[in-house]
Amino acid sequence: MKAENWSNIIGGYISWIMDGYDLGAVVITSTILGKLFYPGIGLLGAVLPIVFTVISRPLGGFVFGYIGDKYGRRVSLLITVLGYSLSIGLTSILPTYAQIGILAAIIISMLRFIQGIFIGGDVAGSFTIVMESLNNYRGIFSGIMQSGVLVGFVGVDSLFTYLASVTGAEFITFYWRLIFAIGVIPAVLAVLIRFKMTEPSIWLKVKHSANPLKGLRELPQPFLVMVGFWLAIYAGPQLVPTLFGQVMKLPPSYYGPLVLYMNLIGIPSMIIAGLLSDYIGRRAIGIIGSIIAAIGSFTFYHFIQIHNINLLYLILLFGFLINLPSSITPAFLSERFKTFTRALGVGTAYNGAYIIAGFAPIYVSILSTFMNPFNAATTIAVIGFIIAIIGLVAGPETYKISLEQ
Numbered sequence: 001m002k003a004e005n006w007s008n009i010i011g012g013y014i015s016w017i018m019d020g021y022d023l024g025a026v027v028i029t030s031t032i033l034g035k036l037f038y039p040g041i042g043l044l045g046a047v048l049p050i051v052f053t054v055i056s057r058p059l060g061g062f063v064f065g066y067i068g069d070k071y072g073r074r075v076s077l078l079i080t081v082l083g084y085s086l087s088i089g090l091t092s093i094l095p096t097y098a099q100i101g102i103l104a105a106i107i108i109s110m111l112r113f114i115q116g117i118f119i120g121g122d123v124a125g126s127f128t129i130v131m132e133s134l135n136n137y138r139g140i141f142s143g144i145m146q147s148g149v150l151v152g153f154v155g156v157d158s159l160f161t162y163l164a165s166v167t168g169a170e171f172i173t174f175y176w177r178l179i180f181a182i183g184v185i186p187a188v189l190a191v192l193i194r195f196k197m198t199e200p201s202i203w204l205k206v207k208h209s210a211n212p213l214k215g216l217r218e219l220p221q222p223f224l225v226m227v228g229f230w231l232a233i234y235a236g237p238q239l240v241p242t243l244f245g246q247v248m249k250l251p252p253s254y255y256g257p258l259v260l261y262m263n264l265i266g267i268p269s270m271i272i273a274g275l276l277s278d279y280i281g282r283r284a285i286g287i288i289g290s291i292i293a294a295i296g297s298f299t300f301y302h303f304i305q306i307h308n309i310n311l312l313y314l315i316l317l318f319g320f321l322i323n324l325p326s327s328i329t330p331a332f333l334s335e336r337f338k339t340f341t342r343a344l345g346v347g348t349a350y351n352g353a354y355i356i357a358g359f360a361p362i363y364v365s366i367l368s369t370f371m372n373p374f375n376a377a378t379t380i381a382v383i384g385f386i387i388a389i390i391g392l393v394a395g396p397e398t399y400k401i402s403l404e405q
Helices: 006-028 030-037 043-055 057-071 073-091 102-132 138-167 170-175 177-182 184-194 212-218 220-234 240-247 252-280 282-303 311-322 325-335 339-352 360-367 373-394
Strands: none
Touching: 006 030, 006 043, 006 073, 006 102, 006 138, 006 177, 006 184, 006 240, 006 252, 030 043, 030 102, 030 170, 030 240, 043 057, 043 102, 043 240, 043 360, 057 073, 057 102, 057 212, 057 339, 073 102, 073 177, 073 184, 102 138, 102 325, 102 339, 138 170, 138 177, 138 252, 138 325, 170 177, 177 184, 212 220, 212 339, 220 282, 220 325, 220 339, 220 360, 220 373, 240 252, 240 373, 252 282, 252 311, 252 325, 282 311, 282 325, 282 373, 325 339, 360 373
């Protein structure tokens, strides 16, 4: 198992961790942010910080993906890491609605929008540079790298659980800020590592006079797969903390550990599925995993409504099953595009899907006016997996494809 430059692998992995940490910080604190910055609008206020964080990712993926193809993956990654380091730090010092009124809601919305641009751009470069730096076993590395998002979630969930348990009521008024402030530390580490990254030889061999936009004819099929995956994820594990806090009225000190376990069990799930995709294919794992994950989503949201149900066992089963299909994402996307357009293709497919899927919490909120929130979440998640399966069936198997094309 060889790599051209392990700094590329490590630097890319930290990208996934930061992606998970930043989004996880917004997700796990969504109920608190809703009350502090968007008071009076209930569940909608709790999901708005999540929505603003993801809807701008397509713009970042497109812009920095283009830069990565024309001027180098490393160049784009150095810009994006500086951008998201600054924005996550600023989130920790924002004044609340009670202090400056509606201006607080406007500022946090803008800041989360900007953060989404840099995180979206970071994904375009990190996916590409890692996969292009590997000679083989892209599937297991895909699972490892994609699970880095869950590592970020686990880190932020652990911090949330600890702070909520030791600070009591003051956590909601002040100590939630530490979650965003501490997020600057791994971001700074990423900056240092990225100065040691190098351009993959695959990219260096390409004539960069070609227009990356011309390679996007392959975009529709991977875009459809990503729409399906992200609809399911954002109506699934990304919505769970909001449902626990906003709908079930559980205290942060109680639901924090449950969310932590949900994300922790997803790490081996992704690694196992990624490894299997090296032997039976990305498409096979994506389809089989989506079917199993859909069943897991239905089971979780059905039984969570039963009074006195053991949430721990339920959340562990859900966390393992829901993460199986998306493990293929970095390898699958990298294999679907040629080198001269790979960063743009990966960034646009991965992040562009948020144009539709990023509103999954809103879809659930709207459906909740016709059915209970748990059934609404089940509906959106299952629709997502159906879309992903359709997309995978419509495209080729990719696991034997060389990236040097």
